Amino acid sequence: MLSEGSSLIVSPTNANLDRAAAALARGELVGLPTETVYGLAANATDPLAVEKIFTAKGRPTYNPLIVHVAGVDAIAQVINLPDGDRRAVQLSQLSAFWPGPLTVVGPRTAAIPDVVTAGRDTVAVRIPNHPVALELLRRCPFPVAAPSANVSNYISPTRAEHVRDGLGSAVAMILDGGDCEWGIESTIVALGVPSVQLLRPGAVTVEQLAARLGISITVPTPANSQRDLLPRAPGMLPSHYAPTTPLRLSEDVPFAPAESIGSRDKTPAWGRIAFAPISAQESAQYRIVEVLSECGDLDEVARELFSALRRLDSLGLDLIVIDVCAETGIGRAIMDRIRRAARQKPG
Ligand code: TXA
């Protein structure tokens, strides 16, 4: 039985939501469920509170944070655009996706301190679509800064226990919102003339942005992405979301593990993350196989991806082999995360 007071993970009752809002107002950090991943929340207008986020995560101070608000009325507290600015039209078109997994980068207001934006004149903002996040934000008379609630460069958290495991000692409490609906971080776009630019693919797809709104989207190609993205989204470093265990894409593993070790009589310590069921013969070559979706549904794959990576990463395997998928729709976001996770860490 859990003794009261010792439990960091709390259910989102009215009383606990009030406690969480009070903790934020006092400058403390709170673990916050959203529909994408869990966030590590602080009062965005309190520089000392925001600094605690960077310290807790071990996050470089040049990597700016996303600000969260409860409704479109509050966007004006964060993004500053004069009427008539073409980007104001883009912003109002994009607000059709709110609340939801879309983050918009635009010119910041004076209310947002330098520490949030890493000194930039732009700020990232979104309205999350999770009842607990919205309830908490409505209780806060200030915008809330929240990066994903993982230790910097580790896998983003998709359930309350993941936040506790990595950052439990840094938070006043973690509001339990269950498993995240999307399981992958928000899409990030930057307002701009002539067009909106994609900075991070996510649950809102490029196809949805372009088709539903008639907004033209500049999508970085692999060739220009490093050059273009680094100055704009400094958090988009090549190695990100990475498990400790080496990760390889199935397309880069030309042979099965059993063949590779020939004379050894036991299955090598390889794990496999499959997007759909694989044959018994193929499965037999791995010590463990995680099938993310019985029917290869990519929304389900996105939802299960980070937890499966965490699970396999905790098993002391020598290698994790992971499936690939077509880079359209949500597949673009899935492959973005997987490629970063598979990138060799420097040194
Ligand atoms: O789904 C999400 O977006 C989650 C939940 C908690 O809302 N948050 C999240 O935050 O993924 P984080 O810090 O892990 O990723 C934020 C990204 C970083 O890559 C950062 O560089 C970028 O947003 N970013 C923030 N402000 C920016 C700005 N002014 N210009 C360009 N990129 C920015």
Ligand code: MG
């Ligand atoms: Mg993150």
